[in-house]
Amino acid sequence: xxxxxxxxxxxxxxxxxxxxxxxxxxxxxxxxxxxxxxxxxxxxxxxxxxxxxxxxxxxxxxxxxxxxxxxxxxxxxxxxxxxxxxxxxxxxxxxxxxxxxxxxxxxxxxxxxxxxxxxxxxxxxxxxxxxxxxxxxxxxxxxxxxxxxxxxxxxxxxxxxxxxxxxxxxxxxxxxxxxxxxxxxxxxxxxxxxxxxxxxxxx
Numbered sequence: 001x002x003x004x005x006x007x008x009x010x011x012x013x014x015x016x017x018x019x020x021x022x023x024x025x026x027x028x029x030x031x032x033x034x035x036x037x038x039x040x041x042x043x044x045x046x047x048x049x050x051x052x053x054x055x056x057x058x059x060x061x062x063x064x065x066x067x068x069x070x071x072x073x074x075x076x077x078x079x080x081x082x083x084x085x086x087x088x089x090x091x092x093x094x095x096x097x098x099x100x101x102x103x104x105x106x107x108x109x110x111x112x113x114x115x116x117x118x119x120x121x122x123x124x125x126x127x128x129x130x131x132x133x134x135x136x137x138x139x140x141x142x143x144x145x146x147x148x149x150x151x152x153x154x155x156x157x158x159x160x161x162x163x164x165x166x167x168x169x170x171x172x173x174x175x176x177x178x179x180x181x182x183x184x185x186x187x188x189x190x191x192x193x194x195x196x197x198x199x200x201x202x203x
């Protein structure tokens with residue numbers, strides 16, 4: 001399989017078909033994306049049950065003869081300052097995803113990006129200055145839009161500084177690419193060096 005390299009001189013680069021020309025496995029992609037987002041949840045929410053609320057050890061009044069409803073503690077969930085019935089407890093939202101599933105999902109996503117013309121290969125992507133307006137001009141010249149993920153073999157400081165003020169422009173190296181970033185971006189720009197690294201990782 002060959003991919004066209006965007007630039008001054010038109011050329012093509014050969015890539016592995018079993019990585020960049022896979023059938024889109026939607027259930028697998030959904031599972032991996034959900035697991036990735038779930039792993040980012042803190043899970044630190046905590047509330048107190050009637051057992052955890054301080055006080056309420058003594059019975060507030062005798063069982064019979066007062067005319068009031070019987071009560072065993074002032075920390076009942078029915079009472080003000082009482083415990084919570086189904087109290088939230090600290091927990092982990094992590095879901096198990098093995099390496100084979102994760103890499104399979106990345107192959108599916110990359111193949112679908114290529115099929116839908118949302119994947120652009122570049123010779124290189126470097127900025128001579130850390131100015132945001134220069135980065136926007138460069139993206140406009142490539143007709144890539146302003147909702148992009150830029151993947152390079154190594155992070156360039158000028159590109160990082162130019163992109164950090166733009167909420168829809170993300171830049172990362174191959175090791176930091178995740179399925180959520182790939183799915184969210186309207187266009188994925190990747191350098192040839194990064195593409196080769198990706199290919200080695202997904203073999």
